[in-house]
Amino acid sequence: MAEYREPLIPMLGVVTAIRTDTPDVKTFTVTGLDGKKPFVHIPGQCAMLSIPGVGEALFSITSSPTKEDALEFSIKKCGCVTDWLHAMEPGQQITIRGPYGSGFPVDTDFRGKDLVFVAGGIGLAPLHSVINYVRANRANYGKVDIVYGSRSMQDLVDFDEILNEWSKEEGITVHLTIDREQPEWKGHVGFVPNYVKELGFDTSRTVVMCGPPIMIKFTLAGLMELGFDKSNIYTTLEMKMKCALGKCGRCNIGTKYICKDGPVFRLDQLDELPDEY
Amino acid sequence: MKKLPITELDSFLKSLNMPVYLPSDDPSGQAKFTRWAEGVQLTQQLNTVRSAKDLFFPQMENLVDFKVQDQKIEIIEHRNVSENFVIFGVRACDAAAFEILDRVFLSDPVDGYYKERRDHALIVTMACSAPEETCFCTAFGIDAADPKGDVTAWKTEDSFFFRANTGKGEKLIAGLADGDESAVQAQQAQTREILSKLPNGKLDLTGFDGAHMMEKFNDSRWKELSEACLGCGTCTFVCPTCQCYDVREFNTGDTIQRFRCWDSCMYSDFTKMSAGQPRPTQLERFRQRFMHKLVYFPDNNDGVYGCVGCGRCLQKCPIHMNIVKVAKTIGGEGNG
Numbered sequence A: 001m002a003e004y005r006e007p008l009i010p011m012l013g014v015v016t017a018i019r020t021d022t023p024d025v026k027t028f029t030v031t032g033l034d035g036k037k038p039f040v041h042i043p044g045q046c047a048m049l050s051i052p053g054v055g056e057a058l059f060s061i062t063s064s065p066t067k068e069d070a071l072e073f074s075i076k077k078c079g080c081v082t083d084w085l086h087a088m089e090p091g092q093q094i095t096i097r098g099p100y101g102s103g104f105p106v107d108t109d110f111r112g113k114d115l116v117f118v119a120g121g122i123g124l125a126p127l128h129s130v131i132n133y134v135r136a137n138r139a140n141y142g143k144v145d146i147v148y149g150s151r152s153m154q155d156l157v158d159f160d161e162i163l164n165e166w167s168k169e170e171g172i173t174v175h176l177t178i179d180r181e182q183p184e185w186k187g188h189v190g191f192v193p194n195y196v197k198e199l200g201f202d203t204s205r206t207v208v209m210c211g212p213p214i215m216i217k218f219t220l221a222g223l224m225e226l227g228f229d230k231s232n233i234y235t236t237l238e239m240k241m242k243c244a245l246g247k248c249g250r251c252n253i254g255t256k257y258i259c260k261d262g263p264v265f266r267l268d269q270l271d272e273l274p275d276e277y
Numbered sequence B: 001m002k003k004l005p006i007t008e009l010d011s012f013l014k015s016l017n018m019p020v021y022l023p024s025d026d027p028s029g030q031a032k033f034t035r036w037a038e039g040v041q042l043t044q045q046l047n048t049v050r051s052a053k054d055l056f057f058p059q060m061e062n063l064v065d066f067k068v069q070d071q072k073i074e075i076i077e078h079r080n081v082s083e084n085f086v087i088f089g090v091r092a093c094d095a096a097a098f099e100i101l102d103r104v105f106l107s108d109p110v111d112g113y114y115k116e117r118r119d120h121a122l123i124v125t126m127a128c129s130a131p132e133e134t135c136f137c138t139a140f141g142i143d144a145a146d147p148k149g150d151v152t153a154w155k156t157e158d159s160f161f162f163r164a165n166t167g168k169g170e171k172l173i174a175g176l177a178d179g180d181e182s183a184v185q186a187q188q189a190q191t192r193e194i195l196s197k198l199p200n201g202k203l204d205l206t207g208f209d210g211a212h213m214m215e216k217f218n219d220s221r222w223k224e225l226s227e228a229c230l231g232c233g234t235c236t237f238v239c240p241t242c243q244c245y246d247v248r249e250f251n252t253g254d255t256i257q258r259f260r261c262w263d264s265c266m267y268s269d270f271t272k273m274s275a276g277q278p279r280p281t282q283l284e285r286f287r288q289r290f291m292h293k294l295v296y297f298p299d300n301n302d303g304v305y306g307c308v309g310c311g312r313c314l315q316k317c318p319i320h321m322n323i324v325k326v327a328k329t330i331g332g333e334g335n336g
Helices: A080-087 A121-136 A159-166 A192-199 A213-226 B006-015 B092-105 B112-119 B167-173 B182-196 B210-217 B222-226 B234-238 B282-300 B312-316 B323-330
Strands: A011-022 A025-032 A046-051 A055-060 A071-076 A093-100 A115-120 A144-150 A172-178 A206-210 A233-236 A264-266 B002-005 B020-025 B031-035 B060-069 B072-076 B085-090 B121-126 B151-155 B159-164 B245-251 B256-262
Touching: A011 B072, A025 A080, A046 A071, A046 A080, A055 A071, A055 A080, A055 A121, A071 A080, A071 A121, A093 B072, A115 A121, A115 A192, A121 A144, A121 A206, A144 A159, A144 A192, A159 A172, A172 A192, A192 A213, A206 A213, A213 A233, B002 B006, B006 B159, B092 B112, B092 B121, B112 B121, B121 B167, B151 B167, B151 B182, B159 B167, B159 B182, B210 B282, B222 B282, B222 B323, B234 B312, B282 B323
Parallel strands: A115 A144, A115 A206, A144 A172, A206 A233, B020 B085, B085 B121, B121 B151
Antiparallel strands: A011 A025, A011 A093, A025 A071, A046 A055, A046 A093, A233 A264, B002 B159, B020 B031, B060 B072, B060 B256, B151 B159, B245 B256
16 A cells, blocks of 8 residues: 555656747646656646745646656646746756546546547647547547637647647547637637537537636537537536645535546536536 | 542643643633643633634644755655643534534545544533523534533533543543532533523524525525625634635745645635636625535535534624524524
8 A cells, every 4th residue: 555645745746848839838747756757647637736935736737647757737827836837947846746636537438439629728738638548549439529729829739749640640630720810820710619610510429628718608608509418518627726635625616626526527517516617 | 420629620630641721711811722731720701712623723834844945845744743632621512513624634635634633632522501692503413511522521510520432531530539410410401491592593404405505506695695794704713613724835044834724715815816716706705605514515524514503603703794694594494
């Protein structure tokens, strides 16, 4: 049995690589001090990262569990901790604890399904983990469509991987869109919700969504119009957290704690909870 | 049943040979749990201003230290190992609150800081003989005339009577002389008579359960109930079951101390994050506190409410708003 660890005491990790994805998103590769992956996770799960003296915050794990040597986190610069992360250099030690949360049902409900991933902006981060897990276990899943949009083409996270790997894989179709025209952009222009409606997917498919609340709201309305069942739509929620253990008391929506009962929810489950997120 | 003359309390507490905390009046006249030493008197007041939760879940405690140098971090664990200690004179409500805190801190993953103290504590409860108008423990099935704990104590005119409820408790009072139960029974009958007449003792909590979550959450009367709330958080700090906490850091100049301190769902920055604020006004924060105690907590914990009816919030709220008024406004019809 593993040695008992105080759940609030983190372990040390080291940021081995930092990739700049967009003007405000960087992807951080994190290992333990032994150079190995800190822990095993399920797609959709999160981890608490901290820089002592700056603070601790929860981030979704961007890499797939099938990545064996490290964890990756795509992080948008938007607050104290993330500002600090964006300013640091590779080789920096950080603290890490986790994994937290329920994750996506990749080995149960998603099995054998035709999947549609819908992501906006940094919302690709948690879906990235699922998408690469699906790619690594391709035989277990049906068709895959990925609809991904952001403000501009410079804001598309992981653009290289999307273009050079995802788009070229059999059975995977990538639909990219940006909010406003750009001279060098040859692809689709428009907001994600409208694009999803235009693409008009078969209602038997399982939809996995993550992005800004406004995108989720309108995409959902579109999916309802198309006739999708809420029990086939998954999303992830975000709330402020301090412990990630279901004890500090602030990330609940009704009876559910986002840190342990979520962050992944099916829309029919969310319908049973108060509208407070 | 064991008996001890009141005049011999000091020598009994001294003989226990371990730290004892008991409710005692401070110079301003407020009762609070105080480390006993000769001369520290047991209060005559019914209850302490702050609850006994401090002894297991202190208002502030260090979790871990870090040393940060260039790109390197050192983690310094400094957890103090508790010695056995006695909490003497815990009222039935506060003792019941420990079981509620246990459900939070001792559920998986176990909070080691809390557990360490809990494991080393011996709880001597004190039966109430003069419940006050603000008490409503009976609404939660708590018997103030016969509280739980390792040892239950009753205080009469001239004596304490003790009954051990656990093996640990038995050892604690083994040296005392035997006493006659009749004095205790007479006091219990009298106390229960008072309890049966408490103005809020029969609070009707019908409908406060998970099945009615949406109905209660969407009740339009939260607005009028919360309108005068100042968001001061006093109710949460005096509450024996409130356990929300913040984790913060302090730079000592030598290390970064990561500490835990009480927090309050009544505060605006409790849920504020860079991505937004899910509880933007006092209405949402106020509703969260009472929904948590009366609906969310019982739904997640076998029907056990997150309130023990100690009445502290009734006494301390500066605008006289409290859980009883909330329950009466949006609760069962039995509240009249």
